[in-house]
Amino acid sequence: MPKQEFKILGFHGGINDNTDSKDIRDIDMPEANGVSTSKIGKLIGIGNLDTALTGLATSDNVAVDIEPGYGLFHFSTDYEDGEANTSEDWLAIYDKANNRIRFYYRNKDGGSPSFSSSVVTTGGAIKPNYYYADGMLRISDSSFSQVSKWFGYIDSILYWTKDTGNTNNLQDITKWDSGHQELKSLNVLLGGELHLEDGSSASPDATKVGNGTTKKLILSYWTSEGGEWNGNYIFGVTPIYMGEQEGPISTIYSNFLNRVEETIPFYNNEVSFQVFIPMGTSATIGNETHLLGDSRIIGLNWYFKEQGTEDWIYLMNTDLREGGKHYWKAYNATAETGYGYWVGDTPGGANANSEREGIRIYNTTSTNSNISFHDTSSGSGTTWMTDGSNSTYDSNDTYDTNTQGLSYKQVYLRVILTNNTTTGFDDRYGFIRVWGGANSPIYVNNAINASGNLTKIPLKTDSGGDTYYIPLTLPGAGTDREFRVQVLNENFETIADSDIYTMTIANSGAVEPDDYEQQVEI
Amino acid sequence: MANYAVMNPGKYHLGVPFNFPPLQNRRLNQQYLIKNISWKTSTLIGRRLYVGNVQITDKDNKTRTLTDSIFKSKAGQFDVFTTDRRIDVAVGDGEDIVRLASYADRLLQFKQNTLTIINATKSDEMLEATHRFKGVSHHNAVCETDYGVAWCNQHGVYLYNGRQVGELLMNEGVRFISESKWNAFYKDGETMIGYVPQSRQLLLIKGVSGSNTGDIMVFDMVTSSWTEATGRLGIEHKTNLVNMWDGKLIYGYESDTNEATIKPWKSDCSIAIDNFKVQTKDMNFGNHAKKKITKVRITYKGASGGNINVLPKYIVDGGSTRHSFQDSNGSAITNIAGNANWSEIELYTDTSIAGNVRSFAIELTDASGQDVASDFEINDITVIYRQKSVK
Numbered sequence: 004m005p006k007q008e009f010k011i012l013g014f015h016g017g018i019n020d021n022t023d024s025k026d027i028r029d030i031d032m033p034e035a036n037g038v039s040t041s042k043i044g045k046l047i048g049i050g051n052l053d054t055a056l057t058g059l060a061t062s063d064n065v066a067v068d069i070e071p072g073y074g075l076f077h078f079s080t081d082y083e084d085g086e087a088n089t090s091e092d093w094l095a096i097y098d099k100a101n102n103r104i105r106f107y108y109r110n111k112d113g114g115s116p117s118f119s120s121s122v123v124t125t126g127g128a129i130k131p132n133y134y135y136a137d138g139m140l141r142i143s144d145s146s147f148s149q150v151s152k153w154f155g156y157i158d159s160i161l162y163w164t165k166d167t168g169n170t171n172n173l174q175d176i177t178k179w180d181s182g183h184q185e186l187k188s189l190n191v192l193l194g195g196e197l198h199l200e201d202g203s204s205a206s207p208d209a210t211k212v213g214n215g216t217t218k219k220l221i222l223s224y225w226t227s228e229g230g231e232w233n234g235n236y237i238f239g240v241t242p243i244y245m246g247e248q249e250g251p252i253s254t255i256y257s258n259f260l261n262r263v264e265e266t267i268p269f270y271n272n273e274v275s276f277q278v279f280i281p282m283g284t285s286a287t288i289g290n291e292t293h294l295l296g297d298s299r300i301i302g303l304n305w306y307f308k309e310q311g312t313e314d315w316i317y318l319m320n321t322d323l324r325e326g327g328k329h330y331w332k333a334y335n336a337t338a339e340t341g342y343g344y345w346v347g348d349t350p351g352g353a354n355a356n357s358e359r360e361g362i363r364i365y366n367t368t369s370t371n372s373n374i375s376f377h378d379t380s381s382g383s384g385t386t387w388m389t390d391g392s393n394s395t396y397d398s399n400d401t402y403d404t405n406t407q408g409l410s411y412k413q414v415y416l417r418v419i420l421t422n423n424t425t426t427g428f429d430d431r432y433g434f435i436r437v438w439g440g441a442n443s444p445i446y447v448n449n450a451i452n453a454s455g456n457l458t459k460i461p462l463k464t465d466s467g468g469d470t471y472y473i474p475l476t477l478p479g480a481g482t483d484r485e486f487r488v489q490v491l492n493e494n495f496e497t498i499a500d501s502d503i504y505t506m507t508i509a510n511s512g513a514v515e516p517d518d519y520e521q522q523v524e525i
Numbered sequence: 526m527a528n529y530a531v532m533n534p535g536k537y538h539l540g541v542p543f544n545f546p547p548l549q550n551r552r553l554n555q556q557y558l559i560k561n562i563s564w565k566t567s568t569l570i571g572r573r574l575y576v577g578n579v580q581i582t583d584k585d586n587k588t589r590t591l592t593d594s595i596f597k598s599k600a601g602q603f604d605v606f607t608t609d610r611r612i613d614v615a616v617g618d619g620e621d622i623v624r625l626a627s628y629a630d631r632l633l634q635f636k637q638n639t640l641t642i643i644n645a646t647k648s649d650e651m652l653e654a655t656h657r658f659k660g661v662s663h664h665n666a667v668c669e670t671d672y673g674v675a676w677c678n679q680h681g682v683y684l685y686n687g688r689q690v691g692e693l694l695m696n697e698g699v700r701f702i703s704e705s706k707w708n709a710f711y712k713d714g715e716t717m718i719g720y721v722p723q724s725r726q727l728l729l730i731k732g733v734s735g736s737n738t739g740d741i742m743v744f745d746m747v748t749s750s751w752t753e754a755t756g757r758l759g760i761e762h763k764t765n766l767v768n769m770w771d772g773k774l775i776y777g778y779e780s781d782t783n784e785a786t787i788k789p790w791k792s793d794c795s796i797a798i799d800n801f802k803v804q805t806k807d808m809n810f811g812n813h814a815k816k817k818i819t820k821v822r823i824t825y826k827g828a829s830g831g832n833i834n835v836l837p838k839y840i841v842d843g844g845s846t847r848h849s850f851q852d853s854n855g856s857a858i859t860n861i862a863g864n865a866n867w868s869e870i871e872l873y874t875d876t877s878i879a880g881n882v883r884s885f886a887i888e889l890t891d892a893s894g895q896d897v898a899s900d901f902e903i904n905d906i907t908v909i910y911r912q913k914s915v916k
Contacts, residue, residue, distance in 0.1 A: 009908040066785075072664075074764045136603040215528070252555060275544075
């Protein structure tokens with residue numbers, strides 16, 4: 004027999020020690036220790052550990068006591084350790100000896116990897132299990148000894164004061180932070196310091212607000228007539244955490260220790276609410292501490308329920324960032340409790356006979372006390388009236404106590420507004436609501452003033468009052484037809500009311516006009 | 526000194542008005558609220574987080590440990606869990622959830638003995654399959670790869686690819702790794718598995734503490750082949766395995782002085798190899814007739830300027846004795862000289878031993894306890910023989 008060659012050209016079958024060695028494939032090996040079969044046609048050495056990560060070699064003396072089988076986790080963030088908005092890679096490393104999670108970071112764009120000064124203290128020995136989602140690392144103790152924690156970068160631009168909130172706001176919480184993962188209730192976070200305050204006559208004062216040492220949340224409320232709130236109501240609030248995560252509800256108690264719910268009685272009321280969060284003794288807020296005790300909170304949901312019922316019903320949301328249409332404002336509880344309260348003359352005051360709550364619609368220039376209607380927006384003309392002897396105007400008709408209006412006549416109602424409050428109404432404009440015309444009510448957010456110019460309705464008036472001429476169609480004929488004027492603020496809350504005044508309307512023979520087109524979009 | 530507050534709406538005495546109580550608004554439903562939760566394992570599927578084997582504190586401040594339960598978060602709300610979003614696949618079965626993993630829209634629930642595959646495509650999860658003896662003893666026995674989910678237990682190594690569970694100790698229905706070898710390697714409660722995406726390999730580390738825990742096994746997912754390396758890693762306390770930012774598989778280990786080091790695994794060999802041992806099949810060259818083996822030629826390279834530190838030997842007829850090769854002068858070969866380029870070495874047998882044999886195998890080990898050069902490579906092995914006439 005001639006000599007023959009038998010070639011083994013490949014080794015990529017790897018170990019096969021379960022079959023008789025004579026019966027395995029040529030590429031198989033009963034033993035393959037220390038080699039790799041990843042390359043077809045070649046047998047090479049097996050891999051090994053590479054050099055240690057920079058700053059993480061034994062020689063770097065990084066004190067970390069390892070819990071075998073636990074502790075390491077990788078995640079990436081949009082913010083770097085130095086807080087710039089640049090991507091960063093992280094390794095979480097559990098240090099058993101010191102009961103803490105340490106963080107090693109590496110900037111994707113370069114820079115020297117290093118340990119962060121940020122740590123998460125675990126409170127005791129744990130066996131960490133991590134997950135990372137939406138910029139937050141969560142750390143659970145899989146031995147169930149310690150509570151779960153979170154770690155992440157907070158970038159909260161809170162309490163906008165203008166639409167340019169990125170540069171006009173009261174607090175920027177921008178930092179690496181950590182804490183309990185639990186979405187705690189506000190009663191837990193604030194120790195029961197949730198309060199309802201009656202704001203009917205004044206906003207919360209310095210005592211109620213406090214100096215900021217005690218964290219609080221205050222819901223101020225006030226009522227006006229004409230609403231449909233009837234009964235005794237209880238209020239509660241939930242915190243909204245990042246990710247629109249709603250925490251547990253907290254009831255507002257009058258006695259937190261004994262859990263006595265605070266109950267507010269209403270009867271045919273309209274109710275308004277305003278939120279106050281104490282910020283300390285300065286008009287600015289430090290950027291370190293969230294006023295409600297958890298950096299993740301970005302909003303509040305308010306709820307109510309009638310006494311004796313179980314279900315909490317959603318009332319409103321308070322956005323801690325933009326704050327809604329009117330944003331946020333720093334409020335001085337020591338000096339500004341009366342700001343924003345409309346004050347007009349009261350019965351018995353200087354203009355008591357012709358004015359109610361700062362609204363005058365009487366013609367006090369005449370000897371009578373008739374309502375001040377005019378033919379023109381300059382306050383002249385009397386063709387709208389009759390003396391009652393017939394149903395038409397003639398030159399003999401005079402403006403006196405017998406004056407009657409003519410039905411469906413186009414007139415201008417003169418309204419004089421006098422707000423004696425000098426503070427809290429800067430750059431604020433409201434509405435005038437007129438009742439009693441052929442179309443009623445009508446809403447006006449601009450009118451011709453005493454100078455003949457069309458103007459908005461500022462809530463901050465001149466000391467002598469602001470005069471407006473409001474176009475109106477007189478109603479159909481009848482005795483003692485009622486007229487009434489109210490001042491509304493930006494939210495259509497009634498802040499002043501002229502009360503009801505009457506005038507008899509004679510039948511002019513005119514037909515009812517088409518519906519009045521409102522000047523205000525509601 | 527004045528006291529301040531932030532005020533909303535941000536105008537003085539300007540409230541949010543309500544003419545009537547908005548009774549038509551939604552009711553707050555927190556009857557299923559979980560205040561606090563700790564978990565042993567978790568996995569993300571889409572925008573939902575699943576946590577398993579949990580301890581919860583409910584709205585009434587009752588704390589319960591639910592070892593058989595999975596809870597899922599609301600979509601995008603990764604800290605919100607409620608008792609009505611609880612998934613119980615098998616309760617009271619004497620097993621606990623050890624690990625959750627996911628691949629595509631499948632949720633894998635590993636208990637000690639049982640694997641349950643759950644279809645999480647829709648809002649309501651559906652049980653899709655249950656596999657007995659496919660559970661794991663600890664959380665590090667599972668890893669997620671771009672091929673699927675891989676795991677190991679006392680019975681073997683497995684891969685779920687989204688359709689089926691494959692057994693990696695078997696190839697085309699034939700078991701490659703013997704039960705004894707696997708039992709010798711696998712350490713219950715400690716053996717870790719990780720994925721090396723650069724080389725498409727699974728790395729199994731024997732243990733996280735104690736003796737012999739530096740042993741590894743490697744499964745190459747491209748060639749579907751296994752190799753091993755005894756003592757390739759240290760025996761220090763090790764962390765779990767994770768893939769870091771560049772995909773490299775890393776773990777940390779601790780020195781005697783509680784100082785940590787973190788190193789990535791790399792599949793290219795750069796450190797000399799201890800415990801090197803390779804054995805070819807027991808070659809009978811296609812028949813069981815007797816042969817005379819005269820020479821073996823190995824094409825190799827590595828260890829330029831020194832020795833490779835590989836000791837070649839041969840085995841005849843499946844025996845236990847390792848016989849030394851000789852050079853052309855008849856001297857026993859105790860090492861192989863290094864060479865930067867591919868070169869051949871001719872190894873001669875002792876014809877008194879290999880002159881009349883039915884089968885022949887070659888074994889390569891490290892020479893005299895020296896570590897084998899890291900760049901050592903073998904391209905092919907050629908055996909020259911003459912078949913004898915059948916008598």
